[in-house]
Amino acid sequence: MESTTTEILHDFLHLMRVYKDGRIERLEGNDVVPASVDPITGVQSKDVEIAPEIGVGARLYLPANADQQHKLPVLVYFHGGGFMVQNPFSQTYATHLNALVSQANIVVVSVDYRLAPEHPLPVGYEDSWVAIKWVVSHFKGDGQEPWLKDHVDFQRVFFGGDSAGGNIAHNMAIRVGSEKLDGINILGLILNHPFFWGEEPIGNEDAETNYPDKAFVDRLWRFVNPLTVGSDDPMLNPAKNPDLPSLGCSKVLICVAEEDLLRDRGWYYYEVLDKSGWKGKVEIMETKGENHVFHLYNPTSESAVAMVKKVATFFNQHKD
Template identity: 55%
Template sequence: MRKIFLLDFSSQQAKKLPLLLYYHGGGFCNETPFSPACHSYLKTLVAEAEIIVVSVDYRRAPEHPIPVPYDDSWTALKWAASHVNGDGPEEWLNIHADFGRVYFAGDSAGGNIAHHMAMRYGQERLPGINVAGTVLIHPYLWGKERIGNEVNEREAVREGIDAMWHVACPLATTSGCDDPLINPIKDARLPSLGGSKMLVFIAGNDVLRDRGWLYYETLNKNGWGGKVEIMEAKEEVHVFHLSNPSSVNAVAMRRKFISFINEDR
């Protein structure tokens, strides 16, 4: 299932708009596109950015462990691609979506999914679809070796993140939290990431902060040919932009998100 967020087109009937595929967070186990915080955030983003958003309702663990969320998300992209020639099942996309400006984005576990959609797009191009860029918001990335502030984090928090991954991906029995699905730094294919630009958002008081930094630094030096940016919100917590969307930092973050998508328009 997909949830589509649209502008009021009454005054701009023929205007083509960037298409954003968005993947919600929740540790691969919780939340949906219909969760109030996610719904409200995307409504605001659509109105301010003048884009179309397809919010993907992927199946969740533990009933549907990884790779099901990735496969569902790729199926959603293929569904969007079925509108390229103007004869897809959703008329709004036939008329208004600009398939030359497609973006992936997601928060937390959804940020992990967005990364993997960009990776898969780098390997499997879809006719008529041009993925211009990807936005990772506090992405759920991890690893066995503790880095940065993870060393000082409470053990219960670290073990909780480890355990969440084992629930989401029980097939990662040997590699565990160093599986490239959760630790993309271990993925030799990382330079083949699809799209030409990447934006990573991190929060200063988020236990996942240093993973976002490491991801950014690795993309900068591993031969990927695109442009990568990072924005840190000091003193903020994980997905604060959903819990406190009107805060100064959340507004600044949303403006950066919008400028990233619209800078080529």
């Protein structure tokens, strides 16, 4: 009989394996690179504790020559990884955010939220809200972080993220729309290959050639959120959320990739939001011939460079 130390209970491809003896093996995003000054872009980074009692922190990024500039927009960023892997201190996110901060000339707060299954959803959402409230506390002068107090224009606040982080960013903007945020308005939302889904397949989601397939995504969602009502949970399927017209920002940029299983959900979000009665402006960019979060795994490719440039332009459109 096979030992329980090697018998797999849950297998989520390149993300995670859970063994019958309770052992959890994360298959990516375990590395940590120190905060530093990036030698290529001159972008500075440092790590901060936000709520150490629950383990919520962030990595902050500041563009070169920030001391010589007017106050800058701030992006509160949520990393991807299916709510179960990755971290804001990995080389993957350091590379991406150094490039974005340099091109867009913004401050970034990359949030370290707790991961499933040790901390199943909605913990990740609640941790993200704690981080947002911490950022906004600096608007009233109560915060202690000098990079936020000295360099951020709190009239230009953005949320963003990739994959599961895009899902979090969207849901945080929904929460801002319903609860408000200490007088702060969220200017824009950037969703890179956002993790949205639904019970009924749309587009190419039920094609037999898909890898992973729809059943995999349904199973992953129930794993990270055991109390969910299913794949039509409003946190996962924005079309089922009656609060969608109250999305708490004025502009949304969605990035999708042609070969991504989540592509059609990105387009569906674009269409549903545009017709929902929401008063803002939504735009979408599709990258041909690329797959899910390609810009993270091949950041110097022509497609990745073009995508970062598009996102940087989105910030610049809102400058005075």
